[in-house]
Amino acid sequence: MTTRLEQVWHEIDPDRLKKNLIDMIDIYSPSGKEEDIQLFLEEQLRATGTDVRRQVVDEEERFNLITTMGSDSPDLYLVGHVDTVPAWDIDEYAAVEEWGVIRGLGSADMKGGCAAMVEAWTALATLPEDQRPSLGLLLVVGEEENGDGSARFLEECCPRSVIIGEPTALLPAFDHYGYMEVTLITQGRRIHSSLPELGHNAIESMLRVLLQIERSTAFRQQATKLVYSIREMSSSRAGFVVPDRCEAMIDLHLSPDLSPVTVRTIIEKTLEQARSSIKGLDLEVVFNFEAGGYQLAPEDNTINILEEIYPRLNLPLNLVPFRSHSDGNLFFQAGSKPLILGPGSLETAHTADEQTSFAEVEDAARIYAALALG
Template sequence: MTAELEKLWGAVDPGRLRKTLLEMLEIYSPSGKEEDVQLYLETLLTGAGFRVERQEVEQGRYNLQVTMGQGEPRLYLVGHVDTVTAWDLDELGPREENGLVRGLGSCDMKGGCAAMVEAWLALAEALPAHELPSVGLLLVVGEEENGDGSATFLQACRPPCVVIGEPTGLAACFAHYGYLEAGFVTRGRRSHSSLPELGHNAVESMLRVLLHVGRHAMFDRERSEVVYSIRELSSSRGGFVVPDRCEAWIDLHLPPDRDPLAFQRDVADIAATAGNHIPGLDLKVSFDFASRGYSLGTDNLLARVLGDIYSQLELPLRLDAFRSHSDGNLFHAAGVKPLILGPGSLETAHTPDEQVVFEEVVAAARIYAALCLKAGA
């Protein structure tokens, strides 16, 4: 280990990092209401002597952008500060027990954000100003909804590389699944609930459509790499009646090499055959959002330096494809090379049991700091 890297990792302060993470988790910041957590982070960073730029996304919502070193940053650390909406506000706050930090956003991705902030503070403490790498820190809003924070940043800046701290269990994801959102609507004929034979039940039709589509080999969870998840199901609410409308939303996560537009046609073709088995079916299929996946391979700067970093930290370097949707798709589509790497795992993200191992957060801070040092030099 070089003296410079040893000094940098020594500057990573677990106590300060724990305080940052727990205080971030105390602040409720669902998509669209991120200002309180951004004010907290802005105060923390300006108090440490950094010039923090607000990048307006819309009124009352903004990204935070900080840079160091000379010239345009070669690498940005990117974290999203928003979370999904809380199920129970009484159970919102952080809880720490046996090395686990629990709470909304703990792994997705306030753990990653806190680690990035700590890496930033450690770099500034460990290195003289003239040796600081040319890197940036970007804390964005809106990832859990439509990615409007990252989209705003990309209108003005397209760095060569970014590291996004989504929960990967510290696996390095140079590949990323694509995403397709499908909407199904069935229509029927309303009748009194005691006389269903006089109507046409749109919910029954939808259930049969979903069973028909789900049985296709393309969605076989044992054999297919496509991730098929029914996200929402709702019907017209009219009291004691046979419902005449039903709507379903389906999330489809596609392997990096699958074309979402071609897959869209496949799904539409499968759905079109449902009418052969469902009498009187009135079905409309729409696709509101599509994002292509990618695979960068490992012939790039970040991949080359990661092996050495993990070896010195005595961590196994695992390579994977990120299975969810993230702002990584937006960055890649804009010509930026994204590495997805962060503490925590998708298994608990968006659940009431969301959690992150604190030692993973500390390790992430050291990895981010070392990547900045080596890739931003």
């Protein structure tokens, strides 16, 4: 592998990689509006001489891109999602480069990973056809919403292994947190706001419920395994009145050894206690989504490659769990073995200060190429 790897690494072009990453960030591609960036990436991939297939997800304008190389059906796919969350400021989402850091919407989550995968693919495609690894590249839509791009791919194909370029600061994650999304709805009684004693304030009820959840013994017992975050809260808006409806959305990230069934039971018991202790509470709970985490035993070949490559790139090799939700949950449920590994970090993802080190993006391309050849 060493000779081929050195040849492929020589073909990795930092200037081309940086230009492609900046161009990708400059293309606004929130979930549901990914066509422009897919057209851009399709052109990049076709320039390598490999066949590229569009896989329609739900309409002609929304499609995954799939390309393969090698003589056999690939056991390994590089997987990246091209969509982002909506821009915080539609005038300020574009790429800005400063002191080796590239900022902009999607720079970490995960256009940095996608750009590195495309660059690794481009370099691998320079090998003679009989020396190319059996490898697939999948660029999907919709990860930031409901994972419909990956779900569509998995209807047709479930590779043995995938590498997903979510931001991990290049620390390999073979373990993955689970995720649950829960909606709470409280109902009250609307009345003029100068007479609150005659109504029932749905916001006050919701605040009491949320406080009870946070203080519950069960949640404290699972504190090291359960990440609890109130994502959204909204109420009815009807002028100068006591609100009669409040809705809160809760994100729960579960350590790999904590099942959604266990957490659901904890929540249901906690809410039953709230119903009995909060006067006049009218509460509805909806479990919108849940996906269990996983723990993978790293294959010896993969670990051996990482142990060889990371010192050459002057990178620390520490295995960490991935604490967020990703398409890795879907691939694992389908029977694949997902490794989460990419440039950038979750600390800035989905924020107005999203960024990634370009050195990490370049190193990611080299790591992906090494794992593909391995």
